[in-house]
Amino acid sequence: MKDFVKRLTRVxxxxxxxxxxxxxxxxxxxxxxxxxxxxSFPDLYEVGMSHLGIKIxxxxxxxxxxxxxxxxxxxxxxxxxxxxxxxxxxLESKKSLREFDIVGFSLQYELSYTNxxxxxxxxxxxxxxxxxxxxxxxxxxxxxxxxxxxPLSKVVDAFFIGEMDDKLREVLEExxxxxxxxxIDKLKFLNQFDFVYVPSLDKSKSVKRYxxxxxxxxxxxxxxxxxxxxxxxxRVSVEISRGCTRGCRFCQAGMIYRPEREKSVGKIISEGxxxxxxxxxxxxxxxxxxxxxxxxxxxxxxxxxxxxKDDKISLSLPSLRADQIDNFMFDALAKVRKSGFTIxxxxxxxxxxxxxxxxxxxxxxxxxxxxxxxxxxxxxxxYFMVGLPFEKDEDILEIAELVKRLKRGxxxxxxxxxxxxxxxxxxKVFTPFQWFPQDSxxxxxxxxxxxxxxxxxxKINFKFHDIRQSVMEGVFSRxxxxxxxxxxxxxEKGFMFxxxxxxxxxxxxxxxxxxxxxxxEDFSCRKFEKEDKLPWDNIDAHIxxxxxxxxxxxxxxxxxxxxxCKTSNCSNCGVCxxxxxxxxxxxxxxxxxxxxxxxxxxxxxxxxxxKQGFSSLMSAIEIGRIFHHSFEIIGIPLVYSNGxxxxxxxxxxxxxxxxxxxxxxxxxxxxxEIDFEDGFKEKLNELLPSGIKVKxxxxxxxxxQGEATVTYLLEEPxxxxxxxxxxxxxxxxxxxxxxxxxxxxxxxxFLIGYDINLLTIDLKVDNNGGYNLLEFFxxxxxxxxxxxxxxxxxxGMSYV
Numbered sequence: 001m002k003d004f005v006k007r008l009t010r011v012x013x014x015x016x017x018x019x020x021x022x023x024x025x026x027x028x029x030x031x032x033x034x035x036x037x038x039x040s041f042p043d044l045y046e047v048g049m050s051h052l053g054i055k056i057x058x059x060x061x062x063x064x065x066x067x068x069x070x071x072x073x074x075x076x077x078x079x080x081x082x083x084x085x086x087x088x089x090x091l092e093s094k095k096s097l098r099e100f101d102i103v104g105f106s107l108q109y110e111l112s113y114t115n116x117x118x119x120x121x122x123x124x125x126x127x128x129x130x131x132x133x134x135x136x137x138x139x140x141x142x143x144x145x146x147x148x149x150x151p152l153s154k155v156v157d158a159f160f161i162g163e164m165d166d167k168l169r170e171v172l173e174e175x176x177x178x179x180x181x182x183x184i185d186k187l188k189f190l191n192q193f194d195f196v197y198v199p200s201l202d203k204s205k206s207v208k209r210y211x212x213x214x215x216x217x218x219x220x221x222x223x224x225x226x227x228x229x230x231x232x233x234x235r236v237s238v239e240i241s242r243g244c245t246r247g248c249r250f251c252q253a254g255m256i257y258r259p260e261r262e263k264s265v266g267k268i269i270s271e272g273x274x275x276x277x278x279x280x281x282x283x284x285x286x287x288x289x290x291x292x293x294x295x296x297x298x299x300x301x302x303x304x305x306x307x308x309k310d311d312k313i314s315l316s317l318p319s320l321r322a323d324q325i326d327n328f329m330f331d332a333l334a335k336v337r338k339s340g341f342t343i344x345x346x347x348x349x350x351x352x353x354x355x356x357x358x359x360x361x362x363x364x365x366x367x368x369x370x371x372x373x374x375x376x377x378x379x380x381x382x383y384f385m386v387g388l389p390f391e392k393d394e395d396i397l398e399i400a401e402l403v404k405r406l407k408r409g410x411x412x413x414x415x416x417x418x419x420x421x422x423x424x425x426x427x428k429v430f431t432p433f434q435w436f437p438q439d440s441x442x443x444x445x446x447x448x449x450x451x452x453x454x455x456x457x458x459k460i461n462f463k464f465h466d467i468r469q470s471v472m473e474g475v476f477s478r479x480x481x482x483x484x485x486x487x488x489x490x491x492e493k494g495f496m497f498x499x500x501x502x503x504x505x506x507x508x509x510x511x512x513x514x515x516x517x518x519x520x521e522d523f524s525c526r527k528f529e530k531e532d533k534l535p536w537d538n539i540d541a542h543i544x545x546x547x548x549x550x551x552x553x554x555x556x557x558x559x560x561x562x563x564x565c566k567t568s569n570c571s572n573c574g575v576c577x578x579x580x581x582x583x584x585x586x587x588x589x590x591x592x593x594x595x596x597x598x599x600x601x602x603x604x605x606x607x608x609x610x611k612q613g614f615s616s617l618m619s620a621i622e623i624g625r626i627f628h629h630s631f632e633i634i635g636i637p638l639v640y641s642n643g644x645x646x647x648x649x650x651x652x653x654x655x656x657x658x659x660x661x662x663x664x665x666x667x668x669x670x671x672x673e674i675d676f677e678d679g680f681k682e683k684l685n686e687l688l689p690s691g692i693k694v695k696x697x698x699x700x701x702x703x704x705q706g707e708a709t710v711t712y713l714l715e716e717p718x719x720x721x722x723x724x725x726x727x728x729x730x731x732x733x734x735x736x737x738x739x740x741x742x743x744x745x746x747x748x749x750f751l752i753g754y755d756i757n758l759l760t761i762d763l764k765v766d767n768n769g770g771y772n773l774l775e776f777f778x779x780x781x782x783x784x785x786x787x788x789x790x791x792x793x794x795x796g797m798s799y800v
Contacts, residue, residue, distance in 0.1 A: 002786060008617055009659035009774070011079045015228040015622055016045040018614040019091045020689035022226035022629060023278065025058070027068040029093040035176035037061055037069045038090050038100040038137075042107070042115035043499065045073040050233035052287060053143070054106050055221055060169045066176040067169065072097060074115045077497070080122075088122040097123035100137045101179060102172065105156070107143040110476035111469060111499040113152065116141075117491035120155075127488050129157050129200055134183045138190075142168075147209075147256055148429045148536040151476050151483035153199040158190045161197060161539060162210030163242075163257075166218070171196070197539070208540045211575075215242050215261045216584045220271045224279045226629045228622050228689065235283035235316065236275040240268050240300070244289040245566040245583065246321075247573075249357045249551055250346070250388065252428035253289055256541050258575040260293075260566060262586035265300050272304065276313060280632030283314045291317040292324035293566070296586045301329055312646050318342075322368035323360055330375035341372045344383035347391075348398030355390055357551070357561045362402065369406055373414040380416055386447045387425035387439040387470075389555060396447055400454035407460075420455060420462040422448075424470035428477055430541045432551035434534070437527040438474040441467055468506035472498065474524035480535040483523070486516050542581075544574030600672040602639050604703050607667040608696040611656065615691030620655030626689065627667060634683040637672040654708055654765050654792060657774045662789040664695070668703050707766040709752055709793040712773060715785035719759045722773075725780070726751075733772070733779035747771055760790065 008014035029036065039058055041048030048054055054071070061069035070090040079087050089096055097103050097119070105116050117127055120139070126132045129139070141152065142160040149159045160168060175189060191198040195210035212218075224236055243260035244253065263271075272284045284304070288294060304315055317329070322343040345365050347353045353360055365382075372380055384399050403418055410416060424444055427433045439447070444467045455462045476483060489512055497503035513520050528534060530549055537545075551562060565571045566583060576582045607627075611618070618626070628648050631638055640646035649670035656662050674680060676697070684694045714722065725731040731747040750771040752762040763771050777784040 005614060005616060006659060007082055008079075011082055012076060013046075013229060014617040014658065015619075016073065017075065017079065017087065017091070018228070018617055018689075020614065020691070021228055022280075022626070022633070022687055022689075023223040024092065024225050025062045025069070026092055027062065029068060029070070029090075029095055031068070034068045035066060035102065035172055035179055036095075036100045037067055037102040037104060037172060038072050038095075038097050039069055040072040040097070040103055040105050040116075040119060042074050042105060042112040042119060043109075044076060046227070046229065046231040048073045048106075049225065049227050049231045051106065051108065052221075052237045052239060055225060056165050057104075057106075057168060058225075059221060059223065060166050061172065064169055064173050066173050070095070070100075072103075072119070074119065074497070077503070085122050085124070088119065098125050098137060102175075103137045103139050104168075105139070105141040105143075107141050107145040109499055110145050110151075110473045111504075113476055113487055114490050114495040114498050116152075117155065117487055118494070118496040121491050127491055128154055130154070132157070132183065136183070138183070138186055140190075144252060144256060145477075147252075147539055147541060148478065149197055149199065149539070150481045150535040151479045151487065153203075153481050154484040155487065157187060157198065157200070159197040159199075159207075160195060160210075161207050161541075162195050163212040163215070164210070165212055165215075167195070167210055167212070204538055206538055206540055209256065209542055211259075211542065211581055212242075213261070213581060215239075216263050216586075217267075219267075220263075221275060222278075224275045224281070226279050226281070226626070228618060228626060230621075230625070233285065234281075235285045236272060236279060236281045237285045237287050238268055238272045238275065239263070239287045240291060241288045241294050241586075243583075244293070245564050246290065246293070246359065247357050247551070247562050247564065247571065248346075249355075249432040249555055250385070250425060250428070252431050255430050255543050255548075255573075257289065258543070258573065259581060259583045261584045262294060262296075264587040264589050265296050265303060266587075266589040268300060269304055269307065273307065276308075278633060280629030282312055282632075283316060284308070285316045285318055288319060290319050290321050290324075292320045292329065294586065295566075296588050297324075297329065298326070299588055300586075312640055320368075321360070323364035325368045325371060330371055330377075341377045341380045342383065343368055343380070345402070346383065346385050347388060347395065348384060348400070348402045349395040351558070352388060352391060352395045352398075354560055355555045355558060356388060357555075359561050359564070362405070365402070366406060366409055369416065369418075370410065370413060373410055373416045378416055379419070381419045381421055384420060384422050385425045386422055386451060387444055389425075389433050389436045390558070391447075393447075393450060396451050397454050399451060400458055400460060403455075403460050404458045407458075418460065420460055421465075422451065422462065423465040424467055426470055426474045426477055429534070429536045429539075430543055430548070432548045432555060434478065434548065435528040435530070435532075435552060438471065438524045440521055440525055441471055444470070466501060466504070469499070469501070469504055471520060471524045472504075472506070472509060475520055476523075478526065478528075478535070479523045482516075482518075486512060486518075489515070542575045544572075547571070547573045600637055600639055602670055603673050604700050605669050605671065605674065606696075606698050606700045606703075607669060607694060609665050609667065609692060609694045611662045611665050611692055613661075613691035615689050616656070616661045617658055618689075618692075619658050620652045623652050623655065623665075623667075623692075624650050626692070627669070630684050630687045631669070631671070633687060634680060636669075636674060636680065639670040639672075651705070653705060653794065654710065654770065656789055657772055660774055660787045660789060664791040665789070666792050666794065668700075674699075703794075705767060706795050707764060708795065710763050710765055710770065711790045711793075712761050712763070713788045713790050714759050714761070714773075716759055718777070718782075718784045718787070719756075719761075721780075721782055721784075722747075722761070722776070723754070723756075731776070733776045735775060745771060745775075747776070 061067045070092040075087045138157045140158045141156045146159045190196045191201045194208045197207040241262040243257040638648045651668045653666040737743045750763045754761040
């Protein structure tokens with residue numbers, strides 16, 4: 001293990017790969033009776049761990065005694081270079097993916113397909129389904145992109161169509177009963193479910209999307225995992241509703257997650273408070289396709305804000321409709337801190353907003369921005385698209401004109417920094433625009449050019465999404481089974497991370513398509529006619545094809561919008577049967593009581609802990625983070641800084657470089673007075689990751705960080721090498737300082753003494769820094785065995 005840990009010091013963010021987060025689940029992976037499932041999110045850890053769906057599935061599967069579920073996330077390229085196939089193992093037990101019975105992929109984005117294939121390749125799992133044998137895992141996939149399974153139909157064994165929150169567990173529990181059967185028998189078992197598509201057994205099977213009508217009453221997450229590092233969505237997430245009735249014609253999610261189902265106010269609050277209590281987070285994100293459309297949003301925000309306002313917990317609504325935002329909502333969001341404010345007009349002209357059925361006026365947009373300004377927001381981002389169906393140049397230029405009018409209208413009312421973010425329209429399946437061809441690269445470039453010129457003239461900040469990535473997304477969004485073999489070739493050539501600009505190479509894709517006798521735009525620019533058989537026609541999303549075509553015709557003829565069926569008549573989309581499947585509005589069933597915190601007595605505490613094994617890879621920020629969450633979970637009343645982004649008063653004293661173990665590390669934290677009879681030390685040790693153990697907590701006087709003495713224990717060869725360099729006056733290393741200058745650090749400037757018999761060395765450290773033994777060994781290209789810091793002596797402090 002020590003060699004593995006040492007090698008992880010050579011890669012960025014090594015905690016991506018070490019496991020043991022708070023609330024993670026560990027079962028006996030060597031048990032032969034349990035069905036072993038590896039849930040794979042084909043992107044980085046911090047992206048995958050931000051996705052609520054993967055957390056729900058992980059918890060649901062592990063709630064069964066018949067199933068073990070572990071996780072895998074795509075390693076970054078530096079880890080792949082360092083470890084090769086060795087890093088393609090599950091997060092929890094470090095087992096190769098090919099040792100699992102099931103490997104399940106969550107597919108949220110078409111450009112992650114190459115990562116899926118790369119993962120199979122590096123796990124020694126045959127890329128083609130037909131090449132797999134009984135000892136290979138069954139490859140399953142779900143998520144929004146699999147509503148068109150054709151591009152991966154020869155790769156994935158079984159597609160699960162619809163909402164699998166608990167349904168996947170139910171299916172796999174049954175499958176566990178035939179764990180020892182042949183591969184073909186297992187696939188036949190899966191194929192009997194209406195919502196499962198097994199292309200190798202029944203290519204033309206009509207597959208019906210599974211709709212979870214228990215969403216409104218079923219409990220959500222019970223224990224949210226706390227990653228060891230900051231992630232993209234680093235907060236508690238509570239899904240307040242699922243589905244949308246607005247009917248934007250470009251939006252796949254608004255179609256495939258119908259009907260709209262809302263949770264009750266009480267259920268949302270109890271879920272949120274429970275997740276805060278068991279995770280130590282200080283922010284609740286209320287998740288929905290359109291949170292401001294939640295029918296009891298003001299009641300929910302009022303009750304939640306009353307409950308959390310004295311506990312430094314903030315609320316966020318990541319998806320807001322400009323026509324649904326009121327001052328109360330802004331006030332509730334600003335109780336603790338103001339995050340960025342975002343709205344999505346999607347189009348600049350009213351003509352285009354009508355064509356896409358956005359049902360949003362310029363007055364709605366202006367009022368939303370005005371309310372943000374009046375409530376203290378200083379920044380807002382506006383999302384637009386170019387390349388929309390039936391778009392004209394004047395519609396594109398209206399984006400810049402709209403923002404110019406917004407800026408002019410806000411003069412004298414306060415300052416807000418407006419930023420325009422522009423993406424490229426990608427036609428998605430099961431939307432009214434699924435028949436429409438995507439613009440060519442050249443046409444999108446032209447449209448970008450005229451819009452950029454207009455935005456620059458009006459001094460508007462802007463950001464544009466990469467055109468070629470959008471076109472490749474369009475290829476796989478509506479592509480057919482011919483793409484399977486192109487993806488296989490891409491995997492053989494090492495394609496990966498196509499959703500990341502630093503890896504995406506359009507010319508390589510262009511060449512790959514040419515080798516197969518195609519051009520990219522054969523797929524992205526393909527126009528379908530009404531009578532055409534679509535590659536995804538065997539998937540039944542419960543949305544009637546006739547409804548989608550009528551919406552498409554309305555857009556073509558510019559006949560206006562289709563009303564929201566939540567507030568108007570049924571639009572006859574085909575989803576609801578008005579008995580078992582229907583829209584569900586929230587119940588108002590909660591009255592919260594504000595919890596008033598008493599005034600804290602600001603007290604200093606010293607915590608001594610050891611940091612060994614994989615936990616030695618945690619940085620100072622990550623150590624502070626994990627203690628912060630642990631303190632919050634067990635109820636230590638921490639002292640926080642003031643301001644809109646309060647931070648806990650936790651200080652890791654002279655933290656170790658990543659990869660060095662410490663036997664007596666020191667944290668100073670400030671909190672209200674602690675009753676040590678409550679067993680805080682034991683509670684902390686139950687929560688903390690393996691390798692971190694609290695040894696002592698004691699009350700101290702006010703502490704100001706000053707000079708300290710640190711002691712390191714080395715292995716004998718390492719010690720001899722260092723002393724030899726010291727005696728030759730070569731015990732130094734060089735580093736680049738913040739000014740970009742090369743700086744030489746001599747051990748003589750830090751050395752207090754050393755003991756040849758104990759193999760220890762004492763060094764001084766102060767607020768200006770210290771001597772980094774790890775950097776010394778790396779500088780001399782010496783492969784050290786082990787470095788352990790045994791203690792820190794702080795001036796004027798008692799010590800173990």
